[in-house]
Amino acid sequence: MSPKMLIKPFRSIESAATATHNWRRRQILRAGASTLVLGLVAPRLAWASSVLGVRVWPARDYTRVTIESDQPLQNAQQLLQDPDRLVVDLNGLDLDQALRDLVSKITPNDPQIQSVRVGQYQPHVVRMVFDLKGSVKPQVFTLPPVGTYKYRLVFDLYPAIPPDPLMDLLAQTERKEQRLNENNAPPATLSGPATPPLSDSDAFFQRYAQEGGPSTSSPDVPRPPAHLSPAPGPHPAVPKPTQPPVAIARDNDSGDGGDDTYSFTTPKSGRGNTVRLLTVAIDPGHGGEDPGAIGSAGTYEKHIALDVAKKLRAKIDAQPNMRAMMTRDADFFVPLNVRVQKARRVGADLFVSIHADAFTDPSARGSSVFALSEHGASSAAARWMANKENASDQIGGINIKSNDATVNRALFDMSTTAQIRDSMRYGNFVLKEIGDINRLHKGLVEQAGFAVLKAPDIPSILVETAFISNPDEEKRLNDNAYRDRMADAILTGIKRYFAANPPLAKNRMT
Structure with missing residues (x-):
């Protein structure tokens, strides 16, 4: 048997081994990519919330703004002066139509709120800026589901000098x-x-x-x-x-x-x-x-x-x-x-x-x-x-x-x-x-x-x-x-x- 005939079977065995190795490598790479994608998406899925409704109840005693959602909302707020305004950041949200509609729900006769601005401040962070008519003492709190309501984030804006x-x-x-x-x-x-x-x-x-x-x-x-x-x-x-x-x-x-x-x-x-x-x-x-x-x-x-x-x-x-x-x-x-x-x-x-x-x-x-x-x-x-x-x-x-x-x-x-x-x-x-x-x-x-x-x-x-x-x-x-x-x-x-x-x-x- 000639040397060429002896080498050929070895090359076939080597090619089969290489193909198997490459297949395994592709599988490992695929698994790694899937893990990476899941790692990037999972936090987003975990914190994603949907706004179910935004309501405003203006009154002389106080104005209430309620944001209802399917999950509890995390928020941070700060009260600013000159001019008076309340800045609220809602975490885990993307700006949607329900939040945009908040702008139109502020009426001219609202005793506390002049206007509101809403925008996507950062990825998954919505910022609301309430331009106020005067000094307020805000109370911000969350409510668990009750009755027909899901989770509610409530902003009660009390005038600094309450009506007597x-x-x-x-x-x-x-x-x-x-x-x-x-x-x-x-x-x-x-x-x-x-x-x-x-x-x-x-x-x-x-x-x-x-x-x-x-x-x-x-x-x-x-x-x-x-x-x-x-x-x-x-x-x-x-x-x-x-x-x-x-x-x-x-x-x-x-x-x-x-x-x-x-x-x-x-x-x-x-x-x-x-x-x-x-x-x-x-x-x-x-x-x-x-x-x-x-x-x-x-x-x-x-x-x-x-x-x-x-x-x-x-x-x-x-x-x-x-x-x-x-x-x-x-x-x-x-x-x-x-x-x-x-x-x-x-x-x-x-x-x-x-x-x-x-x-x-x-x-x-x-x-x-x-x-x-x-x-x-x-x-x-x-x-x-x-x-x-x-x-x-x-x-x-x-x-x-x-x-x-x-x-x-x-x-x-x-x-x-x-x-x-x-x-x-x-x-x-x-x-x-x-x-x-x-x-x-x-x-x-x-x-x-x-x-x-x-x-x-x-x-x-x-x-x-x-x-x-x-x-x-x-x-x-x-x-x-x-x-x-x-x-x-x-x-x-x-x-x-x-x-x-x-x-x-x-x-x-x-």
């Missing part, structure tokens, strides 16, 4: 007295100073009245149904009183149209023996991030409650010897303890919280009045209702790290037997009046541990105007005339209570 409900009430009273004296008529508007010209809720009412139905262009912001028309002007004119102020209410319970007037002695202020105005704190339930119950036709409880409250405020302020304070006058969230605080700050004589019932059974119907209970709820339904209403803080979103919130919750342990007794009396007068315009769910005032009723020194009730979860009653709640009659009934019940339980003098500036 007492000073607002005093200014309102001074304007009322001045115009009564100068013009022989009360003022057309008695709202507090520097109030935005058009609240978010009022804008909802106007938009629906004009468009005749809901719009799908802004899914992040809930809106009331088309037939929920705006309330009339908040403070209609009334004749100037020609005699000392008296409360007018029905005295003839027979319903035969007899004498429908009686009076009570308006209390003195304790300072110079002057007559003081009786103050009623009106609390529209829910608001802002907390819509309350939602009817099958899309009616939001928070809008119903606010509209009835505005109607009631107008009727109370039209009385020569009374005045009203609202815990919220626009569509924003107020924690339960802050509602109590505001009522106590103005030295309210009475407190009424307005809601619209919802229950698991859509056949449930009727109006109700609740007072506080020290010894458990008066029924299983009352307990269920109180638990639902007390969950408002979780839905609306409170900063649990706030020292103020922790301290103020001590109010909820200060309820007294005397307050509950007076609340039951007060509630009975209101219950009888609303029973004339709607079926009652129960013929007595129910009791449960409603947190919002725990002002220790103010008779307090919660009125459920109707069951929003009942389709027929939802239609009634969407009737402007029904809401007006409900406000009338509450006012009449209040005046009947004052007549039967004359308010005492108070040695205070209000």
